[in-house]
Amino acid sequence: MDPSELEARFALEDGLAYMDSIFTEPTEDDLEKICKVQEILNQIPAREADFVELYYFKKLRQTDIAEIFGVSQPTVCYRLTRAADRIKFLMNLPKVERNEIIQTLTGFLADPLDIQIMVLMWETTCQSEVAKQLGVSQGLVRHRFLRSLNRMKGNPCLDCFVNIFTYIADHLNILREVQRPLSNEKITHCLR
Numbered sequence: 116m117d118p119s120e121l122e123a124r125f126a127l128e129d130g131l132a133y134m135d136s137i138f139t140e141p142t143e144d145d146l147e148k149i150c151k152v153q154e155i156l157n158q159i160p161a162r163e164a165d166f167v168e169l170y171y172f173k174k175l176r177q178t179d180i181a182e183i184f185g186v187s188q189p190t191v192c193y194r195l196t197r198a199a200d201r202i203k204f205l206m207n208l209p210k211v212e213r214n215e216i217i218q219t220l221t222g223f224l225a226d227p228l229d230i231q232i233m234v235l236m237w238e239t240t241c242q243s244e245v246a247k248q249l250g251v252s253q254g255l256v257r258h259r260f261l262r263s264l265n266r267m268k269g270n271p272c273l274d275c276f277v278n279i280f281t282y283i284a285d286h287l288n289i290l291r292e293v294q295r296p297l298s299n300e301k302i303t304h305c306l307r
Contacts, residue, residue, distance in 0.1 A: 151206060152202055155201075155202050156202075158240065159201045160241065162184070204240070208240070208282065217230065219273065220276070233260065242287065260283075261284060264277070267280065
């Protein structure tokens, strides 16, 4: 059975259905999207990237992936859906330079922790990763991120960044990391 048919049966949302043609003969546009997705895989949680790699590119069945990782097939389906949501999110995230964010926010936000949180949320798009890097709780990251965003709103000089951070804020529910178990030979072998 074709992987896109399996996804249609088990996924609750579109997933990566807009890329159906990767399972037939890809066009130049499709190849460009595939390259973008492969680049983005480094920006999503490792387990979700592994699931995407195994399911969409290695064409393993969800049940096989579930067996490899020691989880249920519905868990694989759920995480593939989350991964697809993250990938779509990252493909639509407006591009801006890191230094530009730092310079602009340094002139506006007084607390260096708030600046770090905003920059890291843009860089990693993962609340738990930001919390881990800063040695604080995920709740603190979320609170300080939303508080800083609210402070930025209404300042016309920050409209571009308000749009970027609002886009991130609107997707906070998909920006939490799903933990990856310790590596084992079975997982490593399948990803080669």
